[in-house]
Amino acid sequence: MYLIKWAILLSMFWLLLSGYIQPLLLSFGAASVAVVLLIIKRMDDIDKEPFQTGTGRQIIQYLPYLTGQIILSSIQVTKLIWRSPVKLEPATAKIKAKDLPRDKRVLYANSITLTPGTLTVDLVDDELTVHALQGSSVDELAEGNMERKIDSIWGNKK
């Protein structure tokens, strides 16, 4: 029952944020969790796509890789900023992501935006329009290392 999962998750979230354990405040917390659960239930009845709560095991596998990518490309862009005069070769390219399941394409697009130097401008079906500071970073993306990484972590449970 996914509503119970949500209830546990939300209660944990509330407790971590507040840190109070007086009965009055706890009952406020319980009331707000109940209201959120009611809203979740009513909205899922309408859109018929209940959002599954995972364990977050995959995201923990993915985060170190993403952080590494962010650090590497940040250093690249910082070099570009401090170089004088500024020399840029901005490029726009379309990248296919048809191997990924639909909901992971959003993660892929957001990861591209999060790494400095590349920016997802548009996402239509399986085609991402990417704007990059340097043409070379588009080539790197087109090789698909990041896509394969996401696919290897999430792909098996399609």
Added chain:
Amino acid sequence: MLFLDVISSILLISGVFFGLSGAIGIFKFPDFFTRIHAASITDSIATILIVGGLLLQTSFDLNTVKLIFILVFLMITSPTASHALAKSARHGGLLTMAEAKEKKQEKTG
């Protein structure tokens, strides 16, 4: 404690450096799309480093958890904001540098 303080100040100082680089990049870069790239440095690595530095300054209690929540939410919202900006600029008809150059050549040639 001294050891943690040293690491924390290194993280904070490098975070400030990247934040400053992003700000300077916004002024130095030539057009809208390249400026978003400069701002994304401040969004991503400066946030990670500064919040990471602050994490080491806490006494590892509820405040640590709250800082981690802040980091997670910033990591989700900042690329969304950059994407929204870029997408609306694109759909509003703003050209990238390469496209603008092409158009100019078409006009003159």
